Amino acid sequence: MSFAIVADSSCNLKGWKPAAPDTEFISVPLSIHAGTYDFVDDDALDINEMLTCVEGEEDGSSTSCPSVGSWADAFRAADNVIAITISSNLSGSYDSAWTARDLVLSDDAASSRRIHVLNSRAAGGKLEVIVTLLDRYLINNPDDFTGAVAFVEDLEKHSMVLYSLSGYDNLVKSGRMPRVAGQVASMLSIRILGTASDEGIIQVVGPTRGEKKTYRKICDTMASDGYAGGLVYIDHVLNEDGARDLAKAIVNTWPNADVRVLPCRGLCSHYAEPSGLIIGYEWQNR
Numbered sequence: 225m226s227f228a229i230v231a232d233s234s235c236n237l238k239g240w241k242p243a244a245p246d247t248e249f250i251s252v253p254l255s256i257h258a259g260t261y262d263f264v265d266d267d268a269l270d271i272n273e274m275l276t277c278v279e280g281e282e283d284g285s286s287t288s289c290p291s292v293g294s295w296a297d298a299f300r301a302a303d304n305v306i307a308i309t310i311s312s313n314l315s316g317s318y319d320s321a322w323t324a325r326d327l328v329l330s331d332d333a334a335s336s337r338r339i340h341v342l343n344s345r346a347a348g349g350k351l352e353v354i355v356t357l358l359d360r361y362l363i364n365n366p367d368d369f370t371g372a373v374a375f376v377e378d379l380e381k382h383s384m385v386l387y388s389l390s391g392y393d394n395l396v397k398s399g400r401m402p403r404v405a406g407q408v409a410s411m412l413s414i415r416i417l418g419t420a421s422d423e424g425i426i427q428v429v430g431p432t433r434g435e436k437k438t439y440r441k442i443c444d445t446m447a448s449d450g451y452a453g454g455l456v457y458i459d460h461v462l463n464e465d466g467a468r469d470l471a472k473a474i475v476n477t478w479p480n481a482d483v484r485v486l487p488c489r490g491l492c493s494h495y496a497e498p499s500g501l502i503i504g505y506e507w508q509n510r
Contacts, residue, residue, distance in 0.1 A: 225336075225367060228302035229358055232290055232317045233265040234310035234344075235351035236459045236486045236502075244362035249355065250298045254310075254317065254491045258285040265490035271462075274490055275498065287491060289317040295324030300332075304369045305339040306376060308354050310347045310491075311424030318343045340373045342380060345424030348492045349457035349504020350385040352484075356455060357506065382507040384449050386442055387418040387426065391497030417441055435466065439473040442503060446474070450507040453480035459502040460485065461493045467501060 227247040231237070233254050242249050253265040256274055258281040263274045278285045299305050307325075312318035318341065325339045344351050354376055361375050414431045415438055421427040429445060432438040456474055460467035464485065471483040488496060496502055 225304055226302040227304045227362060227366070227369075228298065228306075229355055230295075230298045230301075230305055230307040231351055231355055232309050232315075232321075232491075233489050234315070234317070234347040234491050235308065235355060236348060236457075236489050236492055237352055237355060238267060238486075238489060240355075242359040242362070244359050245366050247359065247362055247366075248301065249359075250301060252290045252294050252298050252321075254290060254315070255288045256285065256490050256494050257288065259283065263490055269490045271487070271490060271493050275462075275493060278494060285494065287315070287494060289315045289320050292320050292324045292327065295321045296328050299324055299328045299337075299339050303335075303337055304372075305337070306358060306372060307339070307341045308344050308351050308376070309341065310351070311345045311420065312343045313345075313424040314347060314426075338369050340369075340376075342376050343424065344380060345422070346385040346420045346504070348385060348387075348459045348488070348496070348502030350383050350420070351504070352457040352459070352486065353383050353455050353504045353506055354379055356457075379506070384446075384451075384505060384507065385420050386429070386445060386503040387496065388415055388432070388438055388442060388501040388503070389418065389496055390415045390499045393497070417445065419445070435469065439470050442470065443473055443477045446503075446505055447477075449505075451478070451505050453478040454482060454506045456481055456483045456503065456505040458483060458485050459488045459492060459496075459504075461488045461496045461498050461500040463499045463501060466499065470501060470503070 230250045232252050256263040258277040261277045309318040321341045417429040458467045467485045
């Protein structure tokens with residue numbers, strides 16, 4: 225039976241191919257709006273053009289979740305589907321995916337199709353960790369849908385995301401970061417280290433100054449979360465050098481770390497802003 229791993233474009237995997245047999249990966253795009261410009265967060269999106277438009281828009285910018293129809297089209301691609309969405313407290317993507325699930329299963333009531341939708345309670349690197357490790361699970365368990373659902377549900381509870389940001393305008397304007405925290409950070413020209421709360425909203429860990437101190441704070445936070453080696457994704461917004469320096473710091477701390485660096489797609493680039501880093505990791509080596 226065929227399997228599809230589906231994620232909205234808050235997951236920064238692009239052109240990625242699963243290794244599991246009869247399995248495909250489908251990205252369902254969100255959209256970014258700036259004035260009269262609408263950007264679909266697909267493989268053709270020019271990140272630099274989008275960021276330039278957003279920065280120059282005096283009336284601010286916004287994002288919108290994938291339509292029910294877009295999710296439904298993805299869900300019809302395979303017999304078994306597991307979908308991973310951005311936090312339900314950051315976007316309507318999760319609700320849209322659940323509506324699409326019910327629609328597809330109702331239309332195909334006579335089929336054996338199975339669909340599960342997972343709320344990642346995050347954005348960026350955590351989704352990539354879940355997608356990659358789910359693929360790894362399916363390599364050895366290609367027909368075990370029930371087991372795969374249990375696996376991702378457990379993995380979601382045992383993985384985390386960190387945000388290291390130096391720009392906050394879009395998060396503050398959208399209500400996704402407290403205005404006071406953003407104003408103070410901008411005024412002092414400091415980076416803010418944030419994480420995801422249990423409810424899946426951005427929670428400030430604290431300020432950081434200087435690259436080395438920032439990387440040390442990230443490693444310390446990962447250790448306190450229970451990270452002991454294993455898969456890490458570092459997503460960056462036009463900051464590959466910073467991402468690779470952080471990767472070196474992580475490997476120096478945990479030689480068994482598997483660290484992968486990716487550029488952010490549109491949605492994460494919009495909110496993390498230039499030089500931003502998003503770090504996703506599992507709590508324990510699997």
